[in-house]
Amino acid sequence: MRTLKPIPIRRHGNRQTFVFKDLATTPYVFVRHDAPRATLEPTYDGPFKVLKRKERNFVIQWGDKEVNVTLDRLKPAHLLGDDFEDITPETIDSEVQVQDNSESDVAVHKKRTTRSGRVVRFPERF
Structure with missing residues (x-):
């Protein structure tokens, strides 16, 4: 022991x-x-x-x-960004609206209809 x-x-x-x-x-x-x-x-x-x-x-x-x-x-x-405190909800909303307008123009050009009648959106690379 x-x-x-x-x-x-x-x-x-x-x-x-x-x-x-x-x-x-x-x-x-x-x-x-x-x-x-x-x-x-x-x-x-x-x-x-x-x-x-x-x-x-x-x-x-x-x-x-x-x-x-x-x-x-x-x-x-x-x-x-370095100016984090300067971001307000109004600036974020305005940035989103600018992006939405540009995407809607692209989406209109990329819409296609299939033989069954469905509307399809292809990415820009296709």
């Missing part, structure tokens, strides 16, 4: 968490929503502006408040 050594105890939940490398430099982040979700509800909220970076926490701007959030819940937000 003297020669037997104790076996090290394995503890559950002591796993290392994955942290994105881009979190050190990104100006905006998404925050994981840990509450139970409904069907098709997004997993992450945001994007939110990063105000301060600490060792295990970030301070973000959530509405009018500054909120501490742990690194485990954060995901970097890769935004397409």
Whole structure:
């Protein structure tokens, strides 16, 4: 019995968490929503502006408040433009209307009728 050594105890939940490398430099982040979700509800909220970076926490701007959030819940937000705050619903609607007008002109030219009378739209490459 003297020669037997104790076996090290394995503890559950002591796993290392994955942290994105881009979190050190990104100006905006998404925050994981840990509450139970409904069907098709997004997993992450945001994007939110990063105000301060600490060792295990970030301070973000959530509405009018500054909120501490742990690194485990954060995901970097890769935004397409630098002027993210300038985007308003009116500018998005105007961009969609411009795209819809150009697509409708193309769709009119690409409509064909099959022998059975169905209207078919082929992509531009055909």
